[in-house]
Amino acid sequence: MLWFGGDSILDLLLRLWRPVLEILIMWVILHMVLLFIITSRAIQVLKGLIILLIACFIFQKLKLDTVNWIVTNLFPISVLALFIIFQPEIRLGLSQIGKKHIFRTVLGEEQIIGEIVKSVIGLSKKKIGAIIAIERQSGLKPYIESGIQVDSKVSSELLHTIFMPNTPLHDGGVVVQGGRIVSAACLFPLTQDPAISKTMGTRHRAAIGLTEETDAVVIVVSEETGSVSVASNGKLTRDVDKDMLTNILEEIYKSKEEKYHLFFGKRENDKKMVIEQSQT
Numbered sequence: 001m002l003w004f005g006g007d008s009i010l011d012l013l014l015r016l017w018r019p020v021l022e023i024l025i026m027w028v029i030l031h032m033v034l035l036f037i038i039t040s041r042a043i044q045v046l047k048g049l050i051i052l053l054i055a056c057f058i059f060q061k062l063k064l065d066t067v068n069w070i071v072t073n074l075f076p077i078s079v080l081a082l083f084i085i086f087q088p089e090i091r092l093g094l095s096q097i098g099k100k101h102i103f104r105t106v107l108g109e110e111q112i113i114g115e116i117v118k119s120v121i122g123l124s125k126k127k128i129g130a131i132i133a134i135e136r137q138s139g140l141k142p143y144i145e146s147g148i149q150v151d152s153k154v155s156s157e158l159l160h161t162i163f164m165p166n167t168p169l170h171d172g173g174v175v176v177q178g179g180r181i182v183s184a185a186c187l188f189p190l191t192q193d194p195a196i197s198k199t200m201g202t203r204h205r206a207a208i209g210l211t212e213e214t215d216a217v218v219i220v221v222s223e224e225t226g227s228v229s230v231a232s233n234g235k236l237t238r239d240v241d242k243d244m245l246t247n248i249l250e251e252i253y254k255s256k257e258e259k260y261h262l263f264f265g266k267r268e269n270d271k272k273m274v275i276e277q278s279q280t
Helices: 009-038 042-062 065-085 087-097 106-126 141-145 156-163 202-213 242-253
Strands: 130-134 148-153 173-177 180-186 217-221 228-232 235-237
Touching: 042 065, 106 130, 106 156, 106 217, 106 228, 106 242, 130 156, 130 202, 141 173, 141 180, 148 156, 156 173, 156 180, 173 202, 202 217, 202 228, 202 235, 217 242, 228 242
Parallel strands: 130 173
Antiparallel strands: 130 217, 148 180, 173 180, 217 228, 228 235
């Protein structure tokens, strides 16, 4: 039996397990709170509260008693108003706790990738237009709320049904969050880049526009040619084949650490980083 300062290893472990457990619990709670703030309008309110606290500190230092009294008395009211204003978001966040999969298996990731690739290739062969946005670290909540809530696991059959012509959900985009299709018929912002040809289709312009404002990766299927394109970081890669699409999705799902940059054009004959100005 090893001894450290008069205590055995067993005694040391018995004393340490509680602090370690508390640290893990606090880390999970902090992670969930930060994730909620980043993916909702709460980030803007948090900035406002920080500015208000800084203002209170400055007013106290400058001894502006009247202004300081007003701000100090308004602060508790603003905290109460925060809970009232964000009641829907808080309720939604609590309801989603039970749906979160803290540990995601590799098999699950492979199934998600396989379903998306199967759907995109199938839509491409039938020349059915589609636009699928995959959320990364930047929250897509404003765009999710612009569509119709679906909240279903990713499946090629469901994606085919959504983008089938002459159906209510055909127009607009789909948002994939983790392993679920959270919303359909979503409105994405069109790019305002003057360098992009006016002949480029609306879906492709929307894909570029969304990736200019967020770090999402957007898959587009052309309704005219059936070609598959992928937008990331405001750039569009055209004529993506099945293998390249799989590699891109694996880059997104392969680890918990989301990457902000996708390396397109690494394979031979796939070096098409520049946006083509041809009509889709």
